Amino acid sequence: MKTILFPEKEAWVELCKRPVMDRSQLDDVVAAILSRVKSEGDKAVFGYEKEFDGVTLQDLRVPVSEIRRSAGQIPDNLKQAIQIAENNIEKFHTAQLIKEPITETSEGVRCWRKNVAIEKVGLYIPGGSAPLFSTVLMLAIPAKIAGCREVILCTPPDREGKINPLILYAALITGVTDIFRTGGAQAIAAMAYGTESIPGVYKIFGPGNQYVTKAKEMVQREGISIDMHAGPSELLVIAGRTSDPAFIASDLLSQAEHGTDSQVILLTNDMQLAEKTGNEVKKQILSLPRKEIAIKAMENSMIIILRSIDDCVLFSNMYAPEHLIINTSDSMRTAENVENAGSVFLGEYSCESAGDYASGTNHTLPTNGFARSFSGVSTDSFLRKITFQELTRKGIENLGPAVGLMAEAELLAGHKNSVDIRLKSIANVRPE
Numbered sequence: 001m002k003t004i005l006f007p008e009k010e011a012w013v014e015l016c017k018r019p020v021m022d023r024s025q026l027d028d029v030v031a032a033i034l035s036r037v038k039s040e041g042d043k044a045v046f047g048y049e050k051e052f053d054g055v056t057l058q059d060l061r062v063p064v065s066e067i068r069r070s071a072g073q074i075p076d077n078l079k080q081a082i083q084i085a086e087n088n089i090e091k092f093h094t095a096q097l098i099k100e101p102i103t104e105t106s107e108g109v110r111c112w113r114k115n116v117a118i119e120k121v122g123l124y125i126p127g128g129s130a131p132l133f134s135t136v137l138m139l140a141i142p143a144k145i146a147g148c149r150e151v152i153l154c155t156p157p158d159r160e161g162k163i164n165p166l167i168l169y170a171a172l173i174t175g176v177t178d179i180f181r182t183g184g185a186q187a188i189a190a191m192a193y194g195t196e197s198i199p200g201v202y203k204i205f206g207p208g209n210q211y212v213t214k215a216k217e218m219v220q221r222e223g224i225s226i227d228m229h230a231g232p233s234e235l236l237v238i239a240g241r242t243s244d245p246a247f248i249a250s251d252l253l254s255q256a257e258h259g260t261d262s263q264v265i266l267l268t269n270d271m272q273l274a275e276k277t278g279n280e281v282k283k284q285i286l287s288l289p290r291k292e293i294a295i296k297a298m299e300n301s302m303i304i305i306l307r308s309i310d311d312c313v314l315f316s317n318m319y320a321p322e323h324l325i326i327n328t329s330d331s332m333r334t335a336e337n338v339e340n341a342g343s344v345f346l347g348e349y350s351c352e353s354a355g356d357y358a359s360g361t362n363h364t365l366p367t368n369g370f371a372r373s374f375s376g377v378s379t380d381s382f383l384r385k386i387t388f389q390e391l392t393r394k395g396i397e398n399l400g401p402a403v404g405l406m407a408e409a410e411l412l413a414g415h416k417n418s419v420d421i422r423l424k425s426i427a428n429v430r431p432e
Contacts, residue, residue, distance in 0.1 A: 001281060003274060003303045016319045018231070018368050019263060019300040023210065030185045030214045037189035042196045048186040055161050060197040062163055062179040070168035079169075085137055085358035086173065092360035093142045096379040108395025115383045117147035118225075120199065122191035123176070124206030125155040127183060130258075131164035132207070138362050139205045139377065140174035146382035151176050152199060154191060156183025184208075188215035192224040203227070205377065207364065227377055231368040232261040235352055236321035238312045239277075240328040241270045247348055248273075249280030251325055252301070253294055254353050256285075260296035265319070266303045267312035274303050313337045320371040323352045342371045396422050 007015060036044040042060065050056050074082075102112040123139045126132050136153065143151045153176045155167055163181060171179055180198050182190060188208075194200030203225040204216060216226045235255035239248050252264040268274050285294050306312050309328060316324060320340035328334050331346040338344055342365030343355055356363045364377035391399065400419045407415035 001278060001298045001301045001303060003278065003305070005305050006307060007304065012315055012318055015302070015304065016315075016369070018234070019261060021210065021261060023214075026210060026214050027218075030211055030218060033185040033211075034189045034192075034215060034218055037186055037195065038193045041190075041194075042198075045182050045186050045190055045195060045198070048184065049157070049182055052184055052186075053156055054159055055157055057157070057161050057181060060180045060182055060195075062168065062181060066163075067168045067172050067179060070165040070172060073165040074169050078166075081358070082133075082137070082170065082173070085134070086141065088358055088360035089137055089141045089362075090145065093145050093362070093379045096142075097145065106395070107398055108392040109389070109399055110391075110395075111387065111389045113385045113387050115146075116386050117149070118203050118382055118384060119148065120150040120201040120203075121148050121152075121382060122201035122204045123151065123153045124183075124187060124191075124204065124208055124212060125153060125167055126206075126208055126212075127155040127157075127164055127167060131155075131167050133164070133166035133170040134357050135206060135364065136167055136170035136176070137174060138364050140171065140176050142362070142377065142379040143205075143382045144175045145379050148382055150199065150201070152178045152180065152191065152201060154180045154182050154187035154198070156187070157181040183212075185211045185215035188212055188219060192219035192222070203382075205364065205381070227364065227381055228366050228374050229368070229370050230364075230366065232263065233258040233323075234263045234265075234321055234367055235323040235325065236265045236267065236316055236319060237325045237327060238309065238316060238334065239266060239268045239270075239273060239325075240309055241273060242329045243268075243273060243327045244348060245273060245276035245280045246284075247351075248277045248327060249284050251327075251352055252277075252281060253284055253288060254351070254356075255323065256294040256297035256301065257288055257290040258293075258297070260293055261300065262297040264297070264301045265321075267306060267315055268303070269306055269308050269312065271305060274305050278303060309334060310337070316341070320366075320369045322365045322367045322371065323355070325350065325352060340372045342366050342376050393426060397426060 046057055100113050102110050104110050121143055125135050140151060153171050155163055157163055161181060188204060190198040191201050191204050205227040207230050213230060220226050233255050237248055237251055248266060255264050256262050266277055285291050288294055313334060317339045322342040324341040325345045326334050327348050335344060335346055343361055345352055355361050362377045366374040400423050404416045404419045
């Protein structure tokens with residue numbers, strides 16, 4: 001983990017750049033997978049599962065009986081923990097369902113919007129070294145709240161063709177419609193185009209490796225909506241003199257263990273804190289089962305010492321982190337100046353892990369600087385907003401002349417005529 005002392009602001013842009021992986025052949029590989037699945041359907045998916053996951057499958061769909069059996073494979077205390085998380089996520093996302101009022105923009109002109117659920121959505125859940133059953137909760141719960149009619153889930157199987165029971169159980173309790181044993185770019189292709197077994201969907205959600213991410217980007221160009229452009233996980237911590245180095249180190253490592261391409265950053269104005277945190281990282285990392293992954297991620301990571309906490313916030317806004325922890329004595333005041341971040345955690349006890357699992361906020365968040373222009377997944381992500389308007393006779397009388405003038409100025413005579421014909425009709429009948 002590199003330590004950088006008081007970099008000039010001119011150098012901040014370079015420091016904000018994410019680690020770059022060699023993706024020279026990624027486009028060609030993923031394009032070939034998408035093309036084959038599009039033309040061959042299930043046959044291609046079976047082939048890629050054998051090639052990439054080393055498993056020969058007889059069926060892609062997970063039987064309902066296997067899904068239901070998962071409930072008996074989960075310890076009761078873990079079920080209770082999952083229930084707590086489910087309740088909190090449901091509360092927070094239900095509160096996002098806001099019915100907007102009808103607005104009378106001028107006399108006789110009423111406008112409003114209606115929430116309509118996306119009918120068919122697909123959830124991608126990674127299932128490799130860390131089966132992310134928590135992501136099932138984060139995606140399936142708001143989909144259910146929004147009212148999506150069909151919610152399918154794709155996740156890679158193990159060498160025996162099995163799906164982790166935690167993923168199955170989370171899908172069971174959140175109302176997922178169907179589960180399919182496939183991962184990688186081939187799963188994204190199957191949900192985008194549809195196969196004999198896997199139905200095509202209108203929007204695809206969920207994180208994944210570089211192949212999954214690239215596949216989502218490519219199918220979006222063909223008109224299939226996706227949740228966001230997501231990359232490796234990242235965390236930025238702003239901390240001051242009173243912060244606990246052990247807390248900060250644990251937060252940094254909680255994200256570093258996600259993957260070797262993760263990036264974590266500590267911003268502080270205190271030299272002693274920086275040194276103590278660095279020592280804590282070295283000590284705590286040795287006890288992690290995934291320490292080799294975390295050690296590699298630390299090669300991409302930094303401790304940056306700036307002249308003030310205000311400078312730390314300025315740097316953070318430029319970096320636009322996926323996760324931002326503000327661990328200072330006046331975290332609420334500091335947070336007022338946050339402009340770009342996926343999700344923000346305030347105070348010494350607000351560990352990022354709480355948001356990953358059970359506080360209620362969503363952990364599917366923009367990475368790689370996309371927090372400057374994208375929000376994380378919410379109930380709104382599963383909804384479409386349809387606008388409505390209604391003009392009465394008085395409304396077209398009031399608004400028509402302005403519309404006609406504007407249409408005429410744009411040389412669109414048909415637009416102007418659709419107004420004029422109504423105004424003439426009104427003029428030829430008796431007053432209301």
